[in-house]
Amino acid sequence: MLTIDKYLRPATLEEAYEAAQKKNSVILGGMLWLRLGNRRIGTAIDLTGLVPDGIEDTGDTYRIGAYATLRTLETHEGLNILTDHAVRDSLCSIVGVQFRNLATAGGSIFGRFGFSDVVTTFLALGASVELYKTGTVTLEEFCTMGRVNDILTHIVLPKSPVTASYLAHRNAATDFPVLNTCAALCDGILTVTVGSRPLRAVPYRFPTDSGISAENIAETVAGQTVFASNTRASEDYRRHLCRVLVRRAVTDVLEKSAAKAAREVK
Numbered sequence: 001m002l003t004i005d006k007y008l009r010p011a012t013l014e015e016a017y018e019a020a021q022k023k024n025s026v027i028l029g030g031m032l033w034l035r036l037g038n039r040r041i042g043t044a045i046d047l048t049g050l051v052p053d054g055i056e057d058t059g060d061t062y063r064i065g066a067y068a069t070l071r072t073l074e075t076h077e078g079l080n081i082l083t084d085h086a087v088r089d090s091l092c093s094i095v096g097v098q099f100r101n102l103a104t105a106g107g108s109i110f111g112r113f114g115f116s117d118v119v120t121t122f123l124a125l126g127a128s129v130e131l132y133k134t135g136t137v138t139l140e141e142f143c144t145m146g147r148v149n150d151i152l153t154h155i156v157l158p159k160s161p162v163t164a165s166y167l168a169h170r171n172a173a174t175d176f177p178v179l180n181t182c183a184a185l186c187d188g189i190l191t192v193t194v195g196s197r198p199l200r201a202v203p204y205r206f207p208t209d210s211g212i213s214a215e216n217i218a219e220t221v222a223g224q225t226v227f228a229s230n231t232r233a234s235e236d237y238r239r240h241l242c243r244v245l246v247r248r249a250v251t252d253v254l255e256k257s258a259a260k261a262a263r264e265v266k
């Protein structure tokens with residue numbers, strides 16, 4: 001059971017940050033993951049009013065507030081047109097609509113969960129995170145950092161034209177993914193991420209002018225990625241899935257990219 005001694009709704013981010021430095025303090029997101037814990041929280045810090053729950057179009061980025069829900073991301077037209085609906089595709093199997101109406105983008109990214117569909121997708125799309133004290137860091141860098149005692153205020157997605165595809169395998173609908181991948185082609189670089197290995201997602205990059213095929217990319221990624229076994233699947237099965245899903249996602253991206261180029265010529 002989760003026990004909270006003190007609930008705090010700070011007036012400023014500075015006050016929230018200072019409170020978060022104390023032992024046993026916790027920043028609240030949608031509390032869907034936190035509530036499953038069996039622990040005693042000293043101070044639970046609610047960021048309502050301090051971090052946005054919407055998505056701002058700044059012209060060259062989408063700046064997503066930490067308290068934007070997964071459902072807000074999933075149904076955001078601009079975000080989905082930009083990403084060929086990869087954002088929607090990666091979120092729509094997470095538990096259910098009611099759940100996604102509560103789970104926050106900030107909590108999902110800050111948790112850096114190994115099973116995350118959200119991290120796998122935003123990593124491939126070249127997102128950055130804004131941390132109150134640390135400043136802006138790429139999501140790739142954030143994923144390699146140790147324990148971070150900061151407040152995530154925004155997730156920033158560049159609006160550079162991208163062709164993307166998201167795929168995952170689940171043993172049962174709405175369960176955690178057994179493996180997930182996102183391929184995103186932007187400015188001649190194809191980024192492929194592999195997550196739910198069940199370790200944290202990792203990115204790979206391939207210049208498209210190298211002429212490397214989807215099959216070769218899938219072989220390379222499956223060969224270089226470290227997988228592990230857990231109750232959902234074995235290491236070997238994950239490697240097999242990786243080969244199949246990466247090949248399909250990359251093929252999809254290359255086909256969509258060729259179709260876009262053909263439309264532009266007309």
Ligand SMILES: Cc1cc2nc3c(=O)[nH]c(=O)nc-3n(C[C@H](O)[C@H](O)[C@H](O)COP(=O)(O)OP(=O)(O)OC[C@H]3O[C@@H](n4cnc5c(N)ncnc54)[C@H](O)[C@@H]3O)c2cc1C
Pocket residue numbers: 026027028029030031032033034035036047051066093094095102103104105106107108109110111115116117118119150151152153174175176177
């Ligand atoms: C049953 C279940 C099934 C799930 N299945 C999937 C799945 O299939 N795929 C998937 O991708 N995800 C899945 N998730 C994860 C889920 O989508 C959310 O990512 C998760 O619940 C965290 O979001 P939250 O808003 O509830 O954060 P919380 O649970 O409130 O917080 C999570 C962590 O982030 C910290 N935190 C929250 N917000 C901030 C902030 N702004 N700054 C700093 N720290 C912060 C909290 O202190 C806590 O440590 C699942 C979760 C559950 C409970």
